[in-house]
Amino acid sequence: MNILVVGPSWVGDTILSQPLLRLLQQTQGAQIDYLAPPWTLPLLARMPEVRQGINNPFGHGALRIVERRRLGLALRAARYDLAVVLPNSWKSALIPWFAGIPQRRGFRGEARWGLINDLRQLDVQALPQMVQRFAALGLPSGSPLPEPLPRPELQSTAADREALLARLGLDPQQPAVAFCPGAEYGPAKRWPEAHFAALAKTLAARGFAVWLVGSPKDEPVAETIRQQSGDACINLCGRTDIAEAADLLAASRLVVSNDSGLMHVAAAVGRPLIALYGSSSPRFTPPLGADVRVLSLSLECSPCFERDCPLGHLRCLKEISPDRVFAEIDFAKIGA
Numbered sequence: 001m002n003i004l005v006v007g008p009s010w011v012g013d014t015i016l017s018q019p020l021l022r023l024l025q026q027t028q029g030a031q032i033d034y035l036a037p038p039w040t041l042p043l044l045a046r047m048p049e050v051r052q053g054i055n056n057p058f059g060h061g062a063l064r065i066v067e068r069r070r071l072g073l074a075l076r077a078a079r080y081d082l083a084v085v086l087p088n089s090w091k092s093a094l095i096p097w098f099a100g101i102p103q104r105r106g107f108r109g110e111a112r113w114g115l116i117n118d119l120r121q122l123d124v125q126a127l128p129q130m131v132q133r134f135a136a137l138g139l140p141s142g143s144p145l146p147e148p149l150p151r152p153e154l155q156s157t158a159a160d161r162e163a164l165l166a167r168l169g170l171d172p173q174q175p176a177v178a179f180c181p182g183a184e185y186g187p188a189k190r191w192p193e194a195h196f197a198a199l200a201k202t203l204a205a206r207g208f209a210v211w212l213v214g215s216p217k218d219e220p221v222a223e224t225i226r227q228q229s230g231d232a233c234i235n236l237c238g239r240t241d242i243a244e245a246a247d248l249l250a251a252s253r254l255v256v257s258n259d260s261g262l263m264h265v266a267a268a269v270g271r272p273l274i275a276l277y278g279s280s281s282p283r284f285t286p287p288l289g290a291d292v293r294v295l296s297l298s299l300e301c302s303p304c305f306e307r308d309c310p311l312g313h314l315r316c317l318k319e320i321s322p323d324r325v326f327a328e329i330d331f332a333k334i335g336a
Helices: 011-016 018-028 065-078 091-098 130-136 158-168 193-205 216-228 242-251 261-268 322-327
Strands: 002-006 031-036 050-055 082-085 103-107 118-120 176-180 209-212 254-258 273-276 292-295
Touching: 002 018, 002 065, 002 091, 011 018, 011 130, 011 261, 018 031, 018 130, 065 091, 082 091, 091 103, 158 242, 176 193, 176 242, 176 261, 193 209, 193 216, 193 322, 209 216, 242 261, 254 261, 261 273
Parallel strands: 002 031, 002 082, 031 050, 082 103, 103 118, 176 209, 176 254, 254 273, 273 292
Antiparallel strands: none
């Protein structure tokens, strides 16, 4: 089948959609194109299941119905058999409809009758995780999910990693731990800068390089960590695109990350990972790696899923101490 997947806006959700792509290939021999925002397109190039990524230029909340119609009409030439629409919004279903794709599949959302003609009712009890909900759209309605689901796996070659380390002036011989201190969603998902700085000092004293990895938006937070650590870490935020960030994480021995898109990237490149959860829940969007340790205090006020702590104390993250994270590191496993 010739399939168009309309993808989500978030990096982490894009990673969690890869098991769906594998199921579509395994069950239907699919050729898959993936409509995605520009910031996730480089990741799709690292997914062997994707034939091509197609730029979705419409930002969150932008209707722009004339432009959506124009893009949908342009996609008619591909003669897709099926569209799988992962977002639940009304506007996300417009392009497949304009493209004349005969089967358009998705969950019941914002008044999408007609736009989605294979309309599924989401059973949140049967499918508690986002990866399960995405994967279910790759199967006939009511079909059980395979157990276990395939894990996300992003490709990263040794040549790409070596070239990137050389460009950034990083020593490939020194073992490195990568920190992902950002969280696009908001401060309630960010471990305190002082905690990251304290952990960086401890790791540097053991001979590790500590890399701060993230987008340009994360650069101020990372710079605060670098300064508070007394230059025990290297601020690399904003110096890579998302695919190069994947290579950087793949080149590290261990990743310590907030619940963020890069947390899911780290799991998908197979790195040992310590994932720190505050306002969000590992039950809904856990990192799907083979070697993952999740730290979540499960306080009475969490998960609240708020961008900022509504109580003003951020205990859910402040009370995960640097010593507690350090105790989770298996130094024998990471080769140091």
